[in-house]
Amino acid sequence: DTGVSQDPRHKITKRGQNVTFRCDPISEHNRLYWYRQTLGQGPEFLTYFQNEAQLEKSRLLSDRFSAERPKGSFSTLEIQRTEQGDSAMYLCASSSEGQGAYEQYFGPGTRLTVT
Amino acid sequence: GQQLNQSPQSMFIQEGEDVSMNCTSSSIFNTWLWYKQDPGEGPVLLIALYKAGELTSNGRLTAQFGITRKDSFLNISASIPSDVGIYFCAGQLVLGSQGNLIFGKGTKLSVKP
Numbered sequence: 001d002t003g004v005s006q007d008p009r010h011k012i013t014k015r016g017q018n019v020t021f022r023c024d025p026i027s028e029h030n031r032l033y034w035y036r037q038t039l040g041q042g043p044e045f046l047t048y049f050q051n052e053a054q055l056e057k058s059r060l061l062s063d064r065f066s067a068e069r070p071k072g073s074f075s076t077l078e079i080q081r082t083e084q085g086d087s088a089m090y091l092c093a094s095s096s097e098g099q100g101a102y103e104q105y106f107g108p109g110t111r112l113t114v115t
Numbered sequence: 116g117q118q119l120n121q122s123p124q125s126m127f128i129q130e131g132e133d134v135s136m137n138c139t140s141s142s143i144f145n146t147w148l149w150y151k152q153d154p155g156e157g158p159v160l161l162i163a164l165y166k167a168g169e170l171t172s173n174g175r176l177t178a179q180f181g182i183t184r185k186d187s188f189l190n191i192s193a194s195i196p197s198d199v200g201i202y203f204c205a206g207q208l209v210l211g212s213q214g215n216l217i218f219g220k221g222t223k224l225s226v227k228p
Contacts, residue, residue: 033214043203048215056214106159
């Protein structure tokens with residue numbers, strides 16, 4: 001299967017702890033996106049990369065959040081000093097360039113629960 | 116922030132029925148997409164639309180890009196039980212970035228009891 005993969009699928013952590021999620025995009029895609037989804041809502045954009053360059057960050061991405069894509073392949077999203085409000089599904093998506101950039105393919109997500 | 120108004124919020128289907136849902140905005144979009152999400156999974160891309168007035172089908176699914184570029188609809192014909200799930204519209208604003216898809220809140224399809 002060559003779809004987008006995310007690890008872990010579920011993470012339970014205590015408030016104040018740091019967590020890191022990984023996303024592996026579809027291999028030929030050079031764009032990678034992170035979204036957050038809370039219950040009853042659609043996904044909300046956090047940030048995106050073209051190759052290793054982080055081109056846009058949402059206002060939702062507070063200083064406690066950092067994303068990297070060091071070699072232009074997989075990406076990590078780290079949340080420092082987690083808060084209960086960080087509990088959500090974190091989704092990763094990837095796409096190609098040009099018109100295909102709009103067709104974003106999502107991974108299965110990482111469900112974060114902060115207790 | 117920008118909002119996509121998706122309706123209905125939920126609906127019940129009986130096998131064989133046709134289903135319609137739509138998405139509207141006060142802003143102009145240059146791309147509309149429709150996704151389906153099952154519980155605990157990520158959204159799956161169903162249809163992408165790029166031109167005003169465009170009508171595109173994917174099996175029993177048909178979607179249209181509104182001519183005002185501010186709306187889109189999705190029809191599902193002859194529904195089957197596996198159509199149950201949450202359907203999201205998503206769009207790329209004309210004046211937005213290339214990375215930022217804006218999503219509606221979803222239409223939840225359930226089976227009639």
